[in-house]
Amino acid sequence: MPNPLIQDRNVEFLLYELLDAEKLCELPMFSEHSRDTFDLFLGSARKVAREQLFPSYRALDLEPPVLTPSGVKVHPQLKQLYPQLVELGILNATRPEEVGGQNLPALINALASAYLMAGNLAVYAYAGLTTGAARLIESFGSDELKREYMQRMYGGEWTGTMALTEPHAGSSLSDVQTRAEPTDAGHYLLRGSKVFISGGDHDV
Incomplete structure (x- = not known):
């Protein structure tokens, strides 16, 4: 199924003709990579986006997450899709091998993520927050x-959240007032309050 939001030819032009991404492989940190490894990763991301994420968009929109006394319940299909992102390696794509990553350039990861977000941003968000x-x-x-x-996080066993919104601050980081203050006991005291927690307390 084609993804109507991203044209492959545009990606190829930007990546290899305009930005000359292959030159990145001349840098010591990316010397083990090549255009072949870039294309393999992007092709895998494109396949997951088009064949798995994009067809799920409508079903997940029609049945959004529900807050229950025991936590947030997500669509059953999301529980099947998230492991595919983990298997793809999008959680640790740019991280060094010593932490289980693939050591890919951020540029390649950004394009792979663009395919996945175009496929279904609601699913990709769990991976993005975790990373x-x-x-x-x-x-x-x-x-x-x-x-x-x-x-556990880079391997997909655990997920991460984002707690940004406060009663007086939406998406404006400069207005955030909550502070984490270290103590002599080795932990932190949180002062402030949050309204929404993205990716919090779910059953993915």
């Missing part, structure tokens, strides 16, 4: 936190 949260732990977390969370 973002895992990257924060990878960049700023203690060794203990990294051992506890990174492999």
Whole structure:
């Protein structure tokens, strides 16, 4: 099934004719990659987007997540689709091999993500939020936190959330007032409140 939002020829032109992505393989950190590995990853993402995500759009729109006393219940189809994103490797595509990643350039990952978002943003969002949260732990977390969370998140066993919206602030980061303050005991005290938690307490 064709994806009406992204034309393959446009992607190929931008990637290889305009941006000359193959030159990235001359850099030491990407020396193990080639146009073949780029195309393999993009082709896999395109296939998942067109054959799995895009056909699910209407069903998931008609039955959105429901908040219940035991947590957020998602559409059963979403539970089948998310593991396909994990298997694709979109959670750890740009991460180094030492944390289980594929060490792909951000450019290639961005295009793969564009296909997936065009296919079904509601499904892709769970992967995007997880990657973002895992990257924060990878960049700023203690060794203990990294051992506890990174492999489980990049491997798709656990997911991440985003808590941005506050009573006085929607999508404006500059208006966010909630603070996490470290204590001598080694944990943090949160001061503030949140209204919406993207990807929170679900049963995916």
